[in-house]
Amino acid sequence: MARGDRRPTLETVAVRAGVSRATVSRVINDQPVAGPSRRAVERAIADIGYVPNQAARSLVTQRTGLIALVLPEPSTRVFSDDQFFPRLIQGVSQELETADEQLVLMLAGSTASRDRIQRSAVAGRVDGVMLASLHGADPLAAALAKSGIPVVGNERVLGSVEVPSVGVDNRGGARAAVEHLVSRGRRRIATIAGPLDMIAGIDRLDGYFDAIAGTQEPVVAQGDFTRESGEAAMERLLDEHPGVDAVFAASDLMAEGAMQVLRHAGFRVPEDVAVAGFDDITRAACTDPPLTTVRQPIGALGRHLAAQLLNLISGNAVEPARTLPTDLILRDST
Amino acid sequence: MARGDRRPTLETVAVRAGVSRATVSRVINDQPVAGPSRRAVERAIADIGYVPNQAARSLVTQRTGLIALVLPEPSTRVFSDDQFFPRLIQGVSQELETADEQLVLMLAGSTASRDRIQRSAVAGRVDGVMLASLHGADPLAAALAKSGIPVVGNERVLGSVEVPSVGVDNRGGARAAVEHLVSRGRRRIATIAGPLDMIAGIDRLDGYFDAIAGTQEPVVAQGDFTRESGEAAMERLLDEHPGVDAVFAASDLMAEGAMQVLRHAGFRVPEDVAVAGFDDITRAACTDPPLTTVRQPIGALGRHLAAQLLNLISGNAVEPARTLPTDLILRDST
DNA sequence: CTGAAAGCGCTTACAG
DNA sequence: CTGAAAGCGCTTACAG
Numbered sequence: 001m002a003r004g005d006r007r008p009t010l011e012t013v014a015v016r017a018g019v020s021r022a023t024v025s026r027v028i029n030d031q032p033v034a035g036p037s038r039r040a041v042e043r044a045i046a047d048i049g050y051v052p053n054q055a056a057r058s059l060v061t062q063r064t065g066l067i068a069l070v071l072p073e074p075s076t077r078v079f080s081d082d083q084f085f086p087r088l089i090q091g092v093s094q095e096l097e098t099a100d101e102q103l104v105l106m107l108a109g110s111t112a113s114r115d116r117i118q119r120s121a122v123a124g125r126v127d128g129v130m131l132a133s134l135h136g137a138d139p140l141a142a143a144l145a146k147s148g149i150p151v152v153g154n155e156r157v158l159g160s161v162e163v164p165s166v167g168v169d170n171r172g173g174a175r176a177a178v179e180h181l182v183s184r185g186r187r188r189i190a191t192i193a194g195p196l197d198m199i200a201g202i203d204r205l206d207g208y209f210d211a212i213a214g215t216q217e218p219v220v221a222q223g224d225f226t227r228e229s230g231e232a233a234m235e236r237l238l239d240e241h242p243g244v245d246a247v248f249a250a251s252d253l254m255a256e257g258a259m260q261v262l263r264h265a266g267f268r269v270p271e272d273v274a275v276a277g278f279d280d281i282t283r284a285a286c287t288d289p290p291l292t293t294v295r296q297p298i299g300a301l302g303r304h305l306a307a308q309l310l311n312l313i314s315g316n317a318v319e320p321a322r323t324l325p326t327d328l329i330l331r332d333s334t
Numbered sequence: 335m336a337r338g339d340r341r342p343t344l345e346t347v348a349v350r351a352g353v354s355r356a357t358v359s360r361v362i363n364d365q366p367v368a369g370p371s372r373r374a375v376e377r378a379i380a381d382i383g384y385v386p387n388q389a390a391r392s393l394v395t396q397r398t399g400l401i402a403l404v405l406p407e408p409s410t411r412v413f414s415d416d417q418f419f420p421r422l423i424q425g426v427s428q429e430l431e432t433a434d435e436q437l438v439l440m441l442a443g444s445t446a447s448r449d450r451i452q453r454s455a456v457a458g459r460v461d462g463v464m465l466a467s468l469h470g471a472d473p474l475a476a477a478l479a480k481s482g483i484p485v486v487g488n489e490r491v492l493g494s495v496e497v498p499s500v501g502v503d504n505r506g507g508a509r510a511a512v513e514h515l516v517s518r519g520r521r522r523i524a525t526i527a528g529p530l531d532m533i534a535g536i537d538r539l540d541g542y543f544d545a546i547a548g549t550q551e552p553v554v555a556q557g558d559f560t561r562e563s564g565e566a567a568m569e570r571l572l573d574e575h576p577g578v579d580a581v582f583a584a585s586d587l588m589a590e591g592a593m594q595v596l597r598h599a600g601f602r603v604p605e606d607v608a609v610a611g612f613d614d615i616t617r618a619a620c621t622d623p624p625l626t627t628v629r630q631p632i633g634a635l636g637r638h639l640a641a642q643l644l645n646l647i648s649g650n651a652v653e654p655a656r657t658l659p660t661d662l663i664l665r666d667s668t
Numbered sequence: 669c670t671g672a673a674a675g676c677g678c679t680t681a682c683a684g
Numbered sequence: 685c686t687g688a689a690a691g692c693g694c695t696t697a698c699a700g
Contacts, residue, residue: 023670025696026669057694058392059677061694102440120436345677355687360686389676390677393678394678676696
């Protein structure tokens with residue numbers, strides 16, 4: 001079909017099949033239609049290559065068939081190598097598959113793009129929004145929730161507005177990792193924390209505090225989940241706290257960076273300093289030595305996020321906050 | 335606004351402002367309206383938090399304000415660390431910004447998702463589609479083009495259907511890199527090729543052939559642009575062609591992998607074996623030694639892609655294939 | 669099972 | 685500049 005031709009409409013199909021528009025509509029929507037009419041319609045649709053106009057459908061059904069996953073990050077971090085987003089997306093897609101909804105990704109790195117996304121969502125361009133890896137009390141979350149469009153957050157959403165969320169047990173996972181270090185006899189356990197404007201950063205640090213409470217002085221170096229920040233943090237730790245005999249990093253990438261710095265500084269892992277991470281990225285099994293870490297079920301996280309959003313869209317009740325369990329994976333670095 | 339409330343419509347605003355719906359529509363669309371009416375409408379809009387229903391607008395304007403960037407890859411490769419996609423997206427966004435179009439990313443990793451995306455596009459859910467990093471003669475490109483929806487491809491699109499495209503000078507860039515190796519006196523230059531079902535893979539290999547034509551025997555090891563594939567390819571080269579004194583890798587990641595294998599095998603770069611890459615990823619400047627490579631203007635690529643698509647949507651003429659120049663960046667690895 | 673008709677919420681000639 | 689009216693292309697009670 002050349003551009004500029006008007007696309008065929010329901011009417012075109014109806015005329016060709018010798019039935020009413022209502023009947024064509026019913027065939028398209030899988031509603032009961034007598035065999036002969038059905039076949040005539042299906043044939044006409046195939047002959048002229050009819051595809052229903054989505055705007056017209058949306059106008060009456062109030063549904064678009066589009067679900068947005070909003071990634072509130074500059075695109076460079078979204079497309080990093082920690083495999084969080086691809087796995088999350090895979091889980092989300094899997095769940096959406098069954099609901100015949102199309103996933104669209106929207107990057108909300110700049111203020112302009114955030115405004116645009118907010119307007120899009122409120123204008124009804126999508127049926128619902130999933131917010132991933134929020135920082136702080138993101139006004140986008142509040143604005144969307146207030147406008148009444150279905151929205152769920154990955155991890156608890158900070159701020160006054162209630163937004164249903166699905167997260168993983170960051171705190172429990174971190175506590176388990178650090179308790180394991182304690183049980184191995186480590187007496188001076190430091191942590192390399194993630195960004196403290198994100199739930200994952202906050203909760204993993206709290207888990208560390210939980211585990212050493214009352215028995216050790218906390219030693220905290222700040223990172224931002226990236227490998228580079230892990231290296232820098234480890235250098236600071238070696239400088240300022242030379243007695244440290246174990247490190248719990250709030251991400252595997254930071255743990256990797258820390259191990260490299262330790263090695264270069266002449267320390268053996270785990271003999272001199274034990275290292276544990278968080279995430280269980282693929283590479284964690286093949287670092288030297290293989291990394292003890294906390295596995296979070298990212299695929300399941302994506303599936304639950306999508307499921308909760310679909311519930312919300314259908315008007316079903318949803319839990320305000322669902323938490324998925326994490327697992328301590330023991331390897332040779334501790 | 336609680337869920338379930340009907341959102342306000344043009345009518346609501348019109349009544350409140352004491353004007354007709356047409357006037358409200360004109361205010362929203364920035365058409366001439368007398369001062370007092372305009373102010374009354376703006377006020378009413380603000381008071382009740384009115385946002386136009388996008389489906390209704392689309393139905394009459396035949397525009398959605400949505401542009402899709404389709405990434406025909408399993409999400410794991412899209413979210414890799416070669417920085418191609420984030421930079422491309424940044425360029426695309428920049429251009430779209432001016433046109434008031436919202437970018438949505440659609441991942442086309444599976445057959446199911448490809449079908450879904452095709453139907454979405456044809457159903458008019460988006461105003462146009464940009465296809466990135468196509469493999470082979472992708473049927474998605476053909477199907478979209480045939481259905482008449484505006485579509486542009488990143489790199490020439492293989493197959494019978496004509497799809498306008500924007501690409502970079504892969505062949506010229508590769509030729510320049512290999513000619514540089516020749517000029518440095520290298521007499522046995524191998525290449526680690528990219529996937530040969532992609533234009534970038536094919537053209538970079540052809541550039542290599544161009545440069546050594548008639549003077550050296552080609553030595554080709556197959557890779558797939560990833561670092562791991564570069565390592566494997568380099569190991570094979572060392573095994574089967576121990577005399578090689580230079581390697582042109584069709585991606586920086588593969589070049590990195592190759593350099594590591596060379597170092598472990600006891601070869602010095604560039605003294606024993608020179609290595610050149612393609613892409614100029616950020617890390618290329620800080621490898622050991624810094625990598626000679628071909629820089630491709632990815633941001634510009636994104637901008638041109640978006641610009642061509644916008645042209646197509648506006649019904650303007652577009653060049654069938656635009657090629658952006660690449661630059662040889664000399665560093666210490668050659 | 670099927671059709672005529674109303675209606676979803678906008679935009680846009682057409683008059684005035 | 686402004687309004688009444690038609691129309692974009694569907695779905696869905698409502699009758700039959």
